[in-house]
Amino acid sequence: MAISLLAVVMISTSCKKKCVEPAGVTSSFTYEITGYVEGGATIEFTNTSTSATSYLWDFGNGQTSTETNPTRVIGVSGDAEVKLKSTNGKSTATSIMKIEFPF
Numbered sequence: 001m002a003i004s005l006l007a008v009v010m011i012s013t014s015c016k017k018k019c020v021e022p023a024g025v026t027s028s029f030t031y032e033i034t035g036y037v038e039g040g041a042t043i044e045f046t047n048t049s050t051s052a053t054s055y056l057w058d059f060g061n062g063q064t065s066t067e068t069n070p071t072r073v074i075g076v077s078g079d080a081e082v083k084l085k086s087t088n089g090k091s092t093a094t095s096i097m098k099i100e101f102p103f
Contacts (some may be wrong), residue, residue, distance in 0.1 A: 029049070030046045040074055045070050047103065055085065059080065059082055
């Protein structure tokens with residue numbers, strides 16, 4: 001009798017682990033140019049991704065970051081393409097945004 005009860009508990013526990021999946025990740029962000037320095041603009045990025053636990057930013061100029069909401073100086077010699085890869089270990093999403101400098 002004890003063996004049958006143990007089997008039921010194991011199946012129930014296994015189903016809980018197997019049936020609960022993490023939510024799918026979305027990747028998105030906004031940015032604000034907060035100032036200008038010689039040869040560049042200071043940009044604050046706000047991560048609006050959902051269900052992610054880690055992030056990889058690529059600022060298109062050789063700089064990367066794993067911060068959630070980084071601030072960077074990016075050269076203003078033309079527009080910049082910024083990528084954000086968001087993941088939770090099971091799901092990954094990437095967003096890309098072109099930053100257009102106003103001059």
